[in-house]
Amino acid sequence: MRTTEQTGARQSTLRSSNLALVLRTVCAADGPLSRADVAARTGTTRATAARLVDELVAGGLLDEGERLAPPRRGRPATPLLPGARIGxxxxxxxxxxxxxxxxxxxxxxxxxxxxxxxxxxxxxxxxxxxxxxxxxxxxxxxxxxxxxxxxxxxxxxxxxxxxxxxxxxxxxxxxxxxxxxxxxxxxxxxxxxxxxxxxxxxTVAEAAPGRPGPLRDFLYVSGQIGIGGAAVLGGRVLTGSAGWAGEVGHVCVDPDGPTCRCGSTGCLEQYAGRHALLAAAGLPRGTPPAEVVARAGDADVQRALDAAAGALGVALAGVLNVLDLPAVVLGGHLAALAEPLRPRLEELLGRRVLSARWRRPVVEAVPGTPAxxxxxxxxxxxxxxxxxxxxxxx
Amino acid sequence: MRTTEQTGARQSTLRSSNLALVLRTVCAADGPLSRADVAARTGTTRATAARLVDELVAGGLLDEGERLAPPRRGRPATPLLPGARIGxxxxxxxxxxxxxxxxxxxxxxxxxxxxxxxxxxxxxxxxxxxxxxxxxxxxxxxxxxxxxxxxxxxxxxxxxxxxxxxxxxxxxxxxxxxxxxxxxxxxxxxxxxxxxxxxxxxTVAEAAPGRPGPLRDFLYVSGQIGIGGAAVLGGRVLTGSAGWAGEVGHVCVDPDGPTCRCGSTGCLEQYAGRHALLAAAGLPRGTPPAEVVARAGDADVQRALDAAAGALGVALAGVLNVLDLPAVVLGGHLAALAEPLRPRLEELLGRRVLSARWRRPVVEAVPGTPAxxxxxxxxxxxxxxxxxxxxxxx
Structure with missing residues (x-):
């Protein structure tokens, strides 16, 4: 009995992992694949690939597009795409x-x-x-x-x-x-x-389900009212031992700095969080980032942006020294403010990151997807x- | 031909992974195992386990100890230990x-x-x-x-x-x-x-080859002339994208602080590195940590220890906020100084680490293995x- 059950379990696992392999192959492709492409890319026979594809199509996980005329002679192939009716x-x-x-x-x-x-x-x-x-x-x-x-x-x-x-x-x-x-x-x-x-x-590490994004190793810095963050290594978010990793907003920039909502002092978000930056610039809370950029010449705004860039440079250099990541990706309001922030931020990262002489950290901004x-x-x-x-x- | 080669490769890989499994099982055990124990723990038959053990014994990777009288009836079992003639x-x-x-x-x-x-x-x-x-x-x-x-x-x-x-x-x-x-x-x-x-x-994550140490998730802080470090998650050292992770000595404590050998300012090692600490305490460079502890009552020494503990608290809290690790392990001279450093360091970690309310970070010291x-x-x-x-x- 035990042997039969084990064999049953193994077969089910094998079917599952084969289906997963085929599904990921189609999702990761740059364009639609045929059943023959799937067979070639997964290293299986055409018959096996076709059977697995049929199962996935029946479940709505793959869609069949319109048949295209083949580039050379032969039967037209049916293009396969990830399912549009499952989400x-x-x-x-x-x-x-x-x-x-x-x-x-x-x-x-x-x-x-x-x-x-x-x-x-x-x-x-x-x-x-x-x-x-x-x-x-x-x-x-x-x-x-x-x-x-x-x-x-x-x-x-x-x-x-x-x-x-x-x-x-x-x-x-x-x-x-x-x-x-x-x-x-x-x-x-x-x-x-x-x-x-x-x-x-x-959303930076993954361009679409199963599909690698443009960067695989980076520190994401999420500019919100406060500042959140996440380190991504090899395309995977580093979650830490209890899932609480990435709190870059509470890295200390100056122990004698202003008190933070978290109860500590001099946290990064007290300089570069949205509310803190607008307050330092003398602008109302609802001011959109584009207006901050437009007013970057005003002395108060310039000073607030300098302070934010300086705080980001000090805090993020420490994080890069500890995590060894080649890039910082700014999100939220920090993405919108990337242009005025970048010169000072890059200068500080270049100076404060120990490995910068061999690989200078890059600062990227992701266009503001809200939410x-x-x-x-x-x-x-x-x-x-x-x-x-x-x-x-x- | 290709099929034969592939099968050959698979068998060799299987043999290798079976040998590795048996070797790791013996290395990870709390005491000597018998061939029957190895069979039970690896889920193989006694005959297979015995054959793999024999191969490892022949290669000197396992040693056979003296046969012990069995606890109950039966033949005496030969105890197996990791090899003492390979290193x-x-x-x-x-x-x-x-x-x-x-x-x-x-x-x-x-x-x-x-x-x-x-x-x-x-x-x-x-x-x-x-x-x-x-x-x-x-x-x-x-x-x-x-x-x-x-x-x-x-x-x-x-x-x-x-x-x-x-x-x-x-x-x-x-x-x-x-x-x-x-x-x-x-x-x-x-x-x-x-x-x-x-x-x-x-040496903290691994008690011996193949054998987990006392801690699996921690930040190791190596007190040398400067300060090095390494984050360990699930027993594995986090190396980062190019192997340069863990430079906690160059996390900034105060941007207006003293210039560091790295060219930056206010780095942790300028407060808590061995040379910096001794200089601040007004003691000669060669002073052993035990003497620093003995003189902790002197005003200059007390002030230097306070500054070091404060700097460690600010810098390591930032690292724990980003990495989510439950423990800090002090090594090198910082281990020897753990007692005077610990109160202020733990107080700062408790206050500055965002998750401390749910899991207060622990500070451990590893007894000073030189080198x-x-x-x-x-x-x-x-x-x-x-x-x-x-x-x-x-």
Missing amino acids: ALGLQVDAGLLAARVLDLRGRAVAEHVEDADLVGSDPARTLARLGGLTTALLDGPAGELRLAGAGLALPGLVDGEVLLRAPNLGWSDVPAVDLLAAHLPGGLRPVLGNEADLAAR AGATGAALRALDGVLDDPVRWVP | ALGLQVDAGLLAARVLDLRGRAVAEHVEDADLVGSDPARTLARLGGLTTALLDGPAGELRLAGAGLALPGLVDGEVLLRAPNLGWSDVPAVDLLAAHLPGGLRPVLGNEADLAAR AGATGAALRALDGVLDDPVRWVP
Whole structure:
């Protein structure tokens, strides 16, 4: 008996890993593949590849496009693409916005609702109910026709399983976020909770589900009201021992500096966080980054940008010395401010990073996708499909 | 033809991975195992386990101890232990010492020579020739009877392949260290080059070859003339994208602080490195840590220790915020100074680490093995035996 069961388990695992290999191969390709391409790229026979593809097509994980005339003689091949009828839901609460976004397996946002909101000091239960309401409305539309493979929720703080431990800029502590949200979502959806910056960093490391992004090793710095971050090594987000890694906003720039919401002093976000930077520049809180750039010649604004670039340089040089990453990727308002920040930031990284003489750190900015955390949460949920597609085929 | 070759390759790989599994099982055990124990722990038949054990015994990778009377009836079992006639050589140059140490596969130092030396600003070629000379003398003794599976060299700086790029406290730059040393080593030995702190951290993560140490997730802080470091996650040293990770000594504590040998300002090692601490305490450079502890009541010494603890608290809190590690392990002179440093350091970590409310960081000290880098270099060379024992069996 035992032997039979073990063999059964092994066969099921083999089928699952073969399906996963074929699915990842199609997702990672630059364009549509034929069944013959899949066979060649996975090193299997055409018959095996065709059988696996058929299973994935039946489950909606792969779509067949229109047959194209072959480049040379032979039968026309059917192009294969990642499924457009299966997707995942990504949700986000930030101090300045609420977001719900549905991505399909091709990584396209097929529906979204992003809404500005001032959620500093908000009530967690009411805020999550509001997010549940707008998500329900979104799924009542055309996006509801997609098969949802999962959902994720990005919050700007430390998370532990389904609980948010602390989000200083929301003023939230010990919030059973998944329970509170799930009560307001349709169809028993239960999102997986993650840290906003960890999830946003995925949108740089992953161009689409299963597809490597432009950078594989970098420090992502998420400019929000505060500052979050994530280190990505070999395309994988470094989560640390309990999932709390990446809090670059609370690296100390000057122990005698201003008091931070976290209770410490001189944290990076007290110089380069959105609110801190606008306050130092003498501009109102809602001022968009583009206006800050436009006013970069004003003395106060110039001084605030210099202080932010200096603080970023000192703090991020320390992080690069410890983590050995070749690039810093600025996100959120810091991406929009990259041009005025870059000269001083690059100069400091070049001077303070021990290895800079051999490899000078690069500063990149990712164009401002609002609510990148929501996109990352959906990408993570889609990873579940790529890792174990057998659950989705008939 | 291709099929036969592939099958051949697979069988060889299978044999290698089976031998590795058996060897690691014996190395990881708390005490000697019998062939039956090995069969049970690896999930193979007794016949297969016995055959693999015999191959490893023939290669000297396992030793058979004296047969013990069995606890119950049955034949006496032969106890198996990691081989004592196979070992590796670990070498180290630090600003204050030269070291050569031979470890056997049980992790015991079977021979060593550690010699104090002032190597600040020394000539790399002459220093490495001197290390080669003392290594040759060491291997002319009883340690020369061991079969050497490899060698490693620990240097306190950034390494790139076989070249030392920069070791600020030795004053060395762009040194072809392995070439220079190998010319003075017997029998074509060619050590693998590594960073001192990365290798020393292994001695905490690994109790002996193949055997987990007491901690699996920690930040190792190596107190030398300067300060090195290594982050260990899940028992593995985080090397970063080019092997340059862990430079905690150059995390900035105060941008307006003193100039560092690296060219930057306010680096941690300018407060807590051995030379900096002694200078601040008004003590001569050679003062041993025990004397610093004994004089902790003197005002100057107290002030220097406070400044060092404060700097460690600010810098390491930043590192823990980014890496999410539950423990800091102090090594070198910082281990010897742990008692006076700990109260202020723990207080600062508790206040400045964002997750400390849920898991307060712990500060440990590893008793001062002189030249832990040499031990780590030998452990890494022995890893090669554990990973691929097939090369060592007849």
